[in-house]
Amino acid sequence: MTLFNYSPITERPPIAWPDGKRVAFYVGLNLEHFLPGEPSTSIWPLDVTPDPLNHGWRDYGARVGIWRTIDILDRYGIRASALVNSMVVEHNPQIIRAGVERDWAWLAHGQTNSILHTGYLPDDERPILTEITTAIESATGRRPRGWMGPALTETVNTPALLREHGYQYVLDWTNDDQPYHLNVPGMISVPYTVELNDLGLFLRGLSGPDFLQMVKDQFDVLRDESAASGRVMALALHPFVIGQAFRAKYLDLALEYIAARPDVWLTTSDEIATHYLTS
Known part of the structure; x- marks a missing residue:
């Protein structure tokens, strides 16, 4: 069984967002923990241990960049869809508390972005997903309903195993501007982006x-295309990238533009999934 069927966007029933809005906009805010000495996202790949250059670059996000980013999101009343490594719960609890205070949506993003979520057999993967889910729920008071794997990784069994844990959607398949049903009952794909992604x-x-x-x-293009059926616009952010001072000012200007549009629904990936599943 394939995970999803081909469905041209021109041949679907129309989607209507709440209050006649045309574009559902959400910020996918990556909250990631990186293991010192392990390879991961790098600004200058080096095979050294310790690796102050790359680890320090990444760690700036948790120490500084996230707080600058939070201030900008607050300015425009945007609640993040937090894509959180479960290790962030232990290592950066202040970030979790800040998100809880702002009623963010919480999505599981694996354990750490130093370990890809791939190669597991079901009996090995199931307890890992349980551990990730429990850690996030315990820290946030909210059981995650969405999943995005580290570097958008999952196994062939992940969506079905996630459904066993009460999940409703994944972000890993960045192949659409609308949600769509997977061939796993009760599971959908919600649009995410590798194109409008600060890291890339x-x-x-x-x-x-x-x-x-x-x-x-x-x-602008999604808004024009949404005359007959709503679209989703995701903006993918990483605090160690967009949280740099010389970039953050442009995030501020970008969100100012989006928030001022009368036909935008400023929302979260959770709310998009709920609306799609219940409409």
Whole structure:
């Protein structure tokens, strides 16, 4: 059985978002823990231990960048969809508390972004998912309903095992501008993005003004296309990237533009999933 069927966006029943809004916009805020000495996202790949250059670059997000990012989200009343490694619960509890105070949506993002979620047999994967889910629920008071694997990884069994744990959606399959049903009863895919993603954009050398223009263009086109059926716009952020001072000002300008549009639904991935599943 394939995980999902082919469905052209031109051949689906129309989606209507609440209050006649045309574009459902959410921020996927990656809250990640990295293991010192283990390979992971790097600004300058080196095979050394310890690795102050790369680990320090990543760690800036938890120490500084996240707080700058939170201030900007607060300014526009945007609740994050927090994609959280379960190890963040132990290592960065202040970030979890800040998100709970702001009623963020909480999605499981594996244990750590130093370990990809792949290669597990079901009997090995099931307890790992239980551990991840329990840690996030205990810290936030809310059982996660959505999943995005570290570096968008999952096994062929992950969606079905997630459903056993009460999950309703995954973000790993970035192949659509609308939610769609998976061939796992009760599970859907909600759009995420590897294109409008600060990590990929800025590490390829794009500037802050480039980022701002891309956000505007993405919204404008999706808004135009949504005349007959609603669209989803995801913005993927990593605090160690967008939280750098010289980039954060352009996030501020981008969210100012989005929040001022009268036909945008500022929402979370949880709310998008709920609306799609119950409409």
